Amino acid sequence: MVHKDELLNLSEIARLAGVARTAAQKWHKVPRKTGGEPPLLLVVKALEANARDAEALEGGPPDAEAPDSQEVQGEETEGEEAEEGGEHPPLYSREVVVAFLKAVGYMNADESPMERRVGKGKWAPTHPTIDPRRAQQPAPDSGQKPLKVDPRTGGRIRYYLPHAWKLAGFGSENSFSSSKTHGRAPLPDGIDELERPYWFAETLEAWKAGAEERKVERYASRTVPPDGYTSEGQPYRVLPGTNYYARKAARTAGAADQEEPSREG
Structure with missing residues (x-):
């Protein structure tokens, strides 16, 4: 006690x-x-x-x-009033x-007050915070890298939107936030005690390291042959129906069908 x-x-x-x-x-x-x-x-x-x-x-x-x-x-x-029910x-x-x-971002690692970010919406900590749970490090002979933790408590470091974007290789906080909304960012490792998403350094660094591989996969999906080519040689796809080159090719084909045969002879 x-x-x-x-x-x-x-x-x-x-x-x-x-x-x-x-x-x-x-x-x-x-x-x-x-x-x-x-x-x-x-x-x-x-x-x-x-x-x-x-x-x-x-x-x-x-x-x-x-x-x-x-x-x-x-x-x-x-000096403290009893709770309801006389407790x-x-x-x-x-x-x-x-x-x-x-x-949760009210106190720095040295126990000094953490300054608050100025902005709209649900606030996020100005600096990375410390998870209260002591991390379980991989065994020394596992070949895995040790987790990044606070040296005093052994808790893992939590990164929030204001500091996660840079570690993940994004250009700005807004870019990271938008990509997260559209499913193009790493999934959070958890939500904190105040229900805000956070990431660990290992997750963000792994996402950054995999950027080139994701780029290759994204461009590989664009190598599917087109549905056709215009008279100028421009490729087009039938879908969506608003495709400029598809409409142009259709008009060209329609005009050719409507040409009258020559009356010479």
Whole structure:
């Protein structure tokens, strides 16, 4: 069990994130629309899984155990109103809160506040963030490259639209966003606790490396023979019906059929 001075209530979480308490309340209480637990509880469970994995690897209890969600919600704190139904106000360990804020873009890796991007629509983190789940690295003798992770926590680095496009080899964020809409970009590796898509570096780098192969495949589909040629030698296809060269060839063929035979002789 963590010490009481290491626990934060919703008002303290809100101050640490620089948001209103209602935002912290939502992170604590509202399940995601795409399914799953509320955001803060997702991180609680992620850190609990990290602790279990560490215990399994070391053959003993981990150095620091993530607080169980039931334990952190049963403490009382001064200045915090009780929840509806007379329940004690929720408390989360600072470890959980910091991991959450680093994951969703409110806090940098060094725990300093992350500046917010200015723009319309659903905001995305200004810089890549850190997944709260400790990554499982490939075995040393597997021949696979190690995953790129945060050196402090071992969590993989999440890239969002503002920084993913460059790593994937696109010319701009708008180009990446448009290509994603039309299915011409790498599929996201997941959605974060606030339901925004993200990618890992390995996914983006693999997409960039495969650009030439996709280009060859795309142009190979254009080598299918045309449906015909105009009198000027321009190729055309019958479909779609609005094809300029197809209409021109049809008019030329029709004019030839309508020519009257010569009356000489």
